[in-house]
Amino acid sequence: MSVPERLAKNRVVLDEEESHIEIDQELCRTTGTGARIIAVCPAGVYSEQDGRIVADHAACLECGTCLAVAAPGALRWHYPRGGFGVSFREG
Amino acid sequence: MSSAAAEPDFDVIVVGGGPAGSVTAYLLAQQGLSVVLIERGEAPGAKNLSGGVLYGRVLDEVFPGFAQSAPVERRITRHVTTFLTGDSSVSLDYAGGPLAEPVNAVTVLRARFDPWLAERAEEAGVFLMPGVRVDSLLREDTPAGPQVVGVRAGDDELRARVVVAADGVNSFLARSIGLRPQPPTHHLAVGVKAVVSLPRTVIEDRFAVSGDQGAAHAIVGDCTLGIGGGGFLYTNTESLSVGVVLRLDDLVKHGRTAAEVFEHYLSHPVLEPYLRGGEIVEYGSHLVAEGGLEMLGQIVTGGMVVVGEAAGLTINSGLTVRGMDLAIGSAVAAAKGIGEAIAAQDVTATGLAAYRRHLDESFVVKDLRTYARAPKFLERPRMYGAYGELAAGLFRDVFRLDGSPRKHLAAVARDSFRRSAVSVRDLVSDGWAGVRAL
Numbered sequence: 001m002s003v004p005e006r007l008a009k010n011r012v013v014l015d016e017e018e019s020h021i022e023i024d025q026e027l028c029r030t031t032g033t034g035a036r037i038i039a040v041c042p043a044g045v046y047s048e049q050d051g052r053i054v055a056d057h058a059a060c061l062e063c064g065t066c067l068a069v070a071a072p073g074a075l076r077w078h079y080p081r082g083g084f085g086v087s088f089r090e091g
Numbered sequence: 092m093s094s095a096a097a098e099p100d101f102d103v104i105v106v107g108g109g110p111a112g113s114v115t116a117y118l119l120a121q122q123g124l125s126v127v128l129i130e131r132g133e134a135p136g137a138k139n140l141s142g143g144v145l146y147g148r149v150l151d152e153v154f155p156g157f158a159q160s161a162p163v164e165r166r167i168t169r170h171v172t173t174f175l176t177g178d179s180s181v182s183l184d185y186a187g188g189p190l191a192e193p194v195n196a197v198t199v200l201r202a203r204f205d206p207w208l209a210e211r212a213e214e215a216g217v218f219l220m221p222g223v224r225v226d227s228l229l230r231e232d233t234p235a236g237p238q239v240v241g242v243r244a245g246d247d248e249l250r251a252r253v254v255v256a257a258d259g260v261n262s263f264l265a266r267s268i269g270l271r272p273q274p275p276t277h278h279l280a281v282g283v284k285a286v287v288s289l290p291r292t293v294i295e296d297r298f299a300v301s302g303d304q305g306a307a308h309a310i311v312g313d314c315t316l317g318i319g320g321g322g323f324l325y326t327n328t329e330s331l332s333v334g335v336v337l338r339l340d341d342l343v344k345h346g347r348t349a350a351e352v353f354e355h356y357l358s359h360p361v362l363e364p365y366l367r368g369g370e371i372v373e374y375g376s377h378l379v380a381e382g383g384l385e386m387l388g389q390i391v392t393g394g395m396v397v398v399g400e401a402a403g404l405t406i407n408s409g410l411t412v413r414g415m416d417l418a419i420g421s422a423v424a425a426a427k428g429i430g431e432a433i434a435a436q437d438v439t440a441t442g443l444a445a446y447r448r449h450l451d452e453s454f455v456v457k458d459l460r461t462y463a464r465a466p467k468f469l470e471r472p473r474m475y476g477a478y479g480e481l482a483a484g485l486f487r488d489v490f491r492l493d494g495s496p497r498k499h500l501a502a503v504a505r506d507s508f509r510r511s512a513v514s515v516r517d518l519v520s521d522g523w524a525g526v527r528a529l
Contacts, residue, residue, distance in 0.1 A: 089202050091375070
């Protein structure tokens with residue numbers, strides 16, 4: 001079972017209006033943050049497309065591991081607004 | 092209106108409806124204080140995830156007999172510790188009736204367990220606000236220094252005498268006022284977990300347990316492809332919690348992705364028979380603080396205390412991994428300290444230092460001190476590769492009668508040791524460090 005298939009089992013209330021993840025492309029590149037956040041995120045939120053790091057915030061499990069390996073300023077990551085995001089039924 | 096005259100809306104605001112937050116709120120309400128519990132999930136537990144073993148003795152002191160009434164999964168009476176290689180495993184299996192009573196370790200699924208705790212708080216008079224994300228702290232300058240006086244959520248402000256940051260391992264609240272720095276990556280790990288549903292009887296047969304009893308497997312070695320950390324496999328009533336915990340510095344160093352290590356673990360030939368036929372019903376992850384005593388920094392400031400995982404409270408002793416019991420222990424200490432500070436009308440950092448004193452006297456800090464050397468010891472790389480290979484090689488030679496003349500066990504052991512990547516010096520060094528750390 002692939003990561004997207006596993007994620008499809010989860011209950012998520014997607015915030016269509018705003019993403020809780022913002023990436024500074026320049027800092028991501030120069031600090032190596034891009035490669036690190038792609039590696040550590042269990043949900044595969046981050047990927048590289050045409051030299052840019054993109055984030056699929058709908059897949060986020062809200063663990064904060066990306067922020068823990070990001071260089072200061074390279075990633076703005078906070079929790080989704082109240083009531084949005086992943087909602088564990090098992091936990 | 093001067094800010095000093097602003098009347099607080101509540102005596103205490105607790106941010107975060109996990110075990111630390113709910114138990115703090117419950118115990119404060121029991122003291123007759125007005126308490127609001129703010130939770131960003133649509134219900135308590137909705138954002139919470141753990142491997143799943145709760146060492147329950149401290150909770151039993153707060154809620155006597157909780158294991159009968161709370162939605163716990165199974166009482167763990169069997170602990171299996173396994174060294175795993177690519178094709179072999181060597182295990183130590185302890186099955187003990189004495190672990191059943193009084194309550195010791197139970198498995199929990201947080202989306203079911205945490206709401207029960209929050210309901211106990213509500214019953215005691217706590218006002219629960221789910222679905223609300225706290226965005227920042229309200230602070231004011233006072234003669235005693237800067238003082239936290241409340242929280243802001245969207246356009247709303249709530250004021251209280253004391254704010255309790257029970258907002259989890261990322262604690263944006265503590266970080267926002269510089270109370271706790273970002274921990275280094277060798278003190279952090281990512282836990283990746285799936286819940287796999289299986290019929291009750293299948294679980295009992297596969298894990299050799301019965302009734303409401305269960306098993307907890309802790310695994311090191313090839314389950315993480317040699318990356319510092321380990322695997323776990325816990326029995327719930329009608330599902331398994333299965334996952335890996337990977338130290339972030341080592342994961343990055345190995346050039347692997349967390350998802351690929353997890354995939355490797357689930358399909359390992361030693362693991363697969365336990366999971367066979369099961370259906371993954373949920374996939375989750377959680378950042379784990381693993382620094383032990385070193386991560387317990389500043390947990391008190393004017394008008395605010397930090398509890399649970401937000402305070403870095405976890406212990407990995409190699410054999411047991413603990414977080415929730417320490418969170419509850421910190422909640423008990425915080426409720427005592429806050430109660431005393433409010434009664435003495437001193438909620439500055441000096442008054443709230445009572446929390447730190449109670450925590451220092453409790454099992455929480457005592458155990459953190461006992462295992463203070465464990466995180467450093469567990470960074471030794473041989474734990475995750477060479478020792479498993481050594482043990483597996485030894486037992487292979489003991490059990491495989493291949494027609495060559497037999498040797499005494501001591502000679503077989505000596506040969507295995509010579510073939511392995513472990514030197515005498517490593518063994519002595521690791522052995523001595525292990526004895527002192529664990």
